[in-house]
Amino acid sequence: MPRLPRTPIIRGLARDCDCNPPRPHGGIHGYDYHACGCEPCLKGATRYKKIGTHLNATGRTRRRAAEPVRRRLELLKERGLTVRQIADESGMSFTNLHLILRAEQPTVTERTAVAVMSVKVPSRRAAA
Ligand SMILES: [Zn+2]
Ligand SMILES: [Zn+2]
Numbered sequence: 001m002p003r004l005p006r007t008p009i010i011r012g013l014a015r016d017c018d019c020n021p022p023r024p025h026g027g028i029h030g031y032d033y034h035a036c037g038c039e040p041c042l043k044g045a046t047r048y049k050k051i052g053t054h055l056n057a058t059g060r061t062r063r064r065a066a067e068p069v070r071r072r073l074e075l076l077k078e079r080g081l082t083v084r085q086i087a088d089e090s091g092m093s094f095t096n097l098h099l100i101l102r103a104e105q106p107t108v109t110e111r112t113a114v115a116v117m118s119v120k121v122p123s124r125r126a127a128a
Pocket of ligand 2: 030042
């Protein structure tokens with residue numbers, strides 16, 4: 001799922017998620033990745049941003065531990081995916097994934113964690 005470069009979000013214009021697996025409208029994903037302007041996605045995005053603002057205001061972040069994400073990346077590589085393929089699948093940058101693999105950062109953003117963890121792990125047979 002290559003990230004769409006700054007597609008304008010048009011209120012009322014829905015854009016379906018074509019990711020694998022597809023994600024429903026109403027979360028930050030549709031708004032953020034597909035520039036979906038449907039009512040649920042706009043509401044979801046507003047809610048997402050509100051929570052982020054609240055977390056920042058109270059000194060917390062949405063960041064998550066990098067280790068489980070790193071382990072997932074290792075597993076995906078073991079099963080035959082290249083970092084480039086994982087980057088394309090997850091919509092994350094190649095560099096970002098590399099930094100995680102090199103264990104150079106203790107935490108990752110929630111968006112990165114969710115994107116990497118949702119990349120489908122190929123079965124052993126497919127990799128062989
Ligand atoms: Zn999507
Ligand atoms: Zn939507």
